[in-house]
Amino acid sequence: MATVHAAQRRTAVLGDLLPGSLARDTALVAGSALFVGLAAQIAVPLPGTPVPVTGQTFAVLLAGAALGWGRAALGMVLYLAAGMAGMPWFVDGQSGTGLPTLGYVIGFVVAAAVVGRLAQHGGDRTAPRTVGTMLLGTAIMYAAGVPYLMASLGVDLGKALELGVTPFLVGDALKVALAAALLPAAWKLAGRRGA
Secondary structure, three states, X not given: OHHHHHHHHHXXXXXXXXXXXXXXXXXXXXXXXXXXXXXXXXXXXOOOXXXXXXXXXXXXXXXXXXXXXXXXXXXXXXXXXXXXXXXXXXXXXXXXXXXXXXXXXXXXXXXXXXXXXXXXXOOOOOHHHHHHHHXXXXXXXXXXXXXXHHHHHOOOHHHHHHHHOHHHHHHHHHHXXXXXXXXXXXXXXXXXXXX
């Protein structure tokens, strides 16, 4: 019994600390989609690129770590599907399928799932682990966003990197550093440090 309890503690994510099951999970999935939609409205346009600086990527990384892979992935699928269906919660209240930045949003699903899976294995318990987890999640978003940007704008890889990666490296490094401070601190506050 003690071994089972210890194993559950190591694999828990912050969302598991809330009581309930189906109602909790439904609220967390919907809440994560809403959180990313709200974070998308925090957008600063950059000259020369259709990709703005937003709070979305940070929200996706936090949702992944806090909810675990399944709930986080479902939340991002909900965000993506509702936005494609017309919900005005992509960047600057946009929606639909014709956006050059849609590839990043598609990448949110995979990034949230991977970050969530790593968090379930302690990837958010210490600052160094959190940095690695968040860097991988960020790389996944770039890996999905850049090819889509290339196709939608008709540019080569070099130009897509110039438009969709290079201007964001410093900001994304700051987001990773902030997550590395917040998530281990949240675990300390919760009193549930895993392996």
